[in-house]
Amino acid sequence: MHADVERFSFDQRRHFLRVIQQQGRVTLPADGNEQVAILLHHLQALAEDLIGPYGVPSPASGGTLGPGFRIDRPSPDGGSGLLRIGRGRYWVHGRACENDTEDLLFTAQPDLPDAGVPKDGTHLAYLDVWERHLSAAEDDTIREVALGGPDTCSRTRLVWRVRLTADTPPGRVMDAADIAAGWSAWEAFLQPPDRGLLAVRADRGPGPLEPCAADPVAGYLGPENQLYRVQIQRGSKDGDPTFSWSRDNGSVVHPAVRIAGTTAVLRDQPRDKRTAPAVGSLVEVVDDHGTLRGTPGLLARVLDIDDEGEEYVVHLSTGPAEPIGADRHPLLRRWDHPDVAGGGGVPRRADDGALVVEAAGGAGWLTLEDGVQIRFRPPSGTGTVYRTGDYWTFPARTLTGDVGWPRDADGLPADVPPHGVDHVYGPLALVTVADGRATAVQDLRRGFRPTPV
Template identity: 40%
Template sequence: MHGDFSNITFSPERGYSAVFALQGRVGLDANRNEQTALLLHQLRGALADLMGPHAGPAGPALGFAVADPAVADFTIGAGRYYVNGIGVENPAETTYAKQPHAVLDVGGADRLPKGSYLVYLKVWERHVTEVEDPTLHEPALGPHHPDTSSRAQVVWQARAVPVPTGDVPVETWVADWIAAAASTEHRGVLQVRATRPHEADDDPCTAPSDAGYTGENQLYRVEIRSGGTAREGASFAWSRDNGSVIYPVLASDGPVVQVSTLGRDRHTTLEVGQWVEAVDDAVSLRRELGRPRPAAPLRQVVDVDVDLSTVTLDAPPPAIDRRRHPYLRRWDHTPPGKSPDGAVPVTEAQAARKDAGWIPLERGVEVRFLTGERGNPHRYRTGDYWVFPARRTLGDVIWHHPQGRGPHGVAYHYAPLAVVEGDAVTGWRTSFALPLTHGL
């Protein structure tokens, strides 16, 4: 999530069950956020163990029934459902075209397939700030006071994919398709390094003279921009602030964009030469997120007018619709001169080649993408990311995976709802019933 966090410390393999605050100590956002993550991990894990990978409560509360298939639409029933322990709820019956968490082009790219197709549920969490949801702002703090918190929103979308004809039974194909969609294998492996000093300086304002990293305390984010394999042109961007520096858009006229703020301080100001991403609700809920398809090209800032709060980009951004809460997100990378999407190409190297393939970010921080196995190349997904902190007093990054690791997210979860063939609907939902207990 693109939040303004000092660190993201939750790690399920450590087996922690609670975070204890100590008296008289400094309070950290990372500690409070880890406590929330621990509770959610335990709760969702228990629900998944009890219900299986996907199920809902037996009876009228069982939601997401697919019915009334038409040429270009179908209905989605109200109720609750659980996918890998994550609860989703549809408060009222809706249709494929009008479902609340998707911005669809039902006459174009999102047109339902011809013939038989599988309707499935896709579930994940997205980060929501005051820009996406203005009701999160406390009016008593004033219109220009910094935000105090953000939210994680569970997003569900009903999607459709054609069922191929052939000798493979539909049951087998559906199970294989869901497993492949949810698979986390071959999505990329990243290594991170910076030269660690022999001894750290105790002064928090001074970096050691032999430090490999000489920047400030940052939370770096490496995010895939264009998916696919490295050979197909996968690319990435990076941010020293976890991609959290954004500028709400008020209006646009071609390449000139008016924003509500150009940054609250010198660290978050927008400057000529930097690269930005135009984002709105349609982008954050975009269909290609999580698939090997490219995101929209990044735009470079060519002029900034502080008096008018306008930014001139090297090319017009996508159409601005104020109802979709648009903003510009700043990235801190420098792409090569001929980059087609304004991002940095993914280049891979073998782990055995100790000093090969490292890509410099800044101030001694370097990253490296490792090659996949022969016949199973890494297929990067648009929106997948890695995060890691860098600390000035250490003169180093904090990275506990010397052999590299797969992306920290985004975690997508899938469940089959129904197979539609003409006017016939074959349901694939499962249900559970809690057993009745009686006192002794």
């Protein structure tokens, strides 16, 4: 998540139960965020232990499943749409997915833009669930207007989408019994576990922003404490993978009222000079549709800024193919890598404006700036699938001259899988499509009954 915080301190492997505030001590946002993360982890683990990997609340007696996320064909009296989604709740790996709309049309799902009609054949209808971070730039209802503009806390939202696939994992078939028996294989197929590894260290190198590249002193030499973010920009499915990085967890954003061509009109004046757009800086054009689709945003350099009129206008080196209106909550997200060719231990610039992902054995350690170095490594013996939006975060601290990163048994920087964004999945139905219409639906949901009082 792109929150403006000092670090993310929750670590499931430490098995902390709660955070204790002490009198006269400094309290940081990370403390409160860790307490919430601890409770959320325990609640989700409890729900999954009781319900299983997926399930719908069902009546206490009888074999009928509850209506939550039941997949039905349109009504025989001429109802429209490919499929209807039942109103109610469905639990997926301890997460409560809630559909508040009666007979929601498959093509009208709020978090599945441009849901098309699938090809004829048999498809698996499944629930795709993930956690999305939202700031006041993306949802203005979060903002307290009495403050006159500044934002406060951000939020996360549980996103669910009913999706269809006709593809099957190796060795599996599109059969209800096989899906139930081998659902873990389907989950690994939908979200490959081998999404690349990253290691981080603080060591002097030839980075483009090094104040003195000949200085042999090792360590982080940045002037401020930072929370760095390394994020996959273009995933493996779209070509050679690329990445972007930020000193501020990618939290510096500027909401826009519209973006058309190479012109972006910002909704608000920048809050200060440090975060204001600057000529030459790199920004990503982001909106709801791209975020929900999981597609990379367009990267552009700021060419000029017009802040003397009634509108604050940012002119970009390139722009989206079609105008983006306020209803899609467009914004410009700042990334911090400079516009250099790279090479020789410095990340190379890619054709999309991001940086080339180079696994160890080729480039090895890559220097970002101020002694911060990263190393991509594919999992041994497997094909790596880098996915757009996957990210890693790590704090860099001036007092220690080091970065916060786990170590392996030999005391070396550990190779760590992405910190997010993780999806979980639950099967719903087998759907037969012919001539663009659903002709048969077989329910794959699993029910659970409430505990008697």
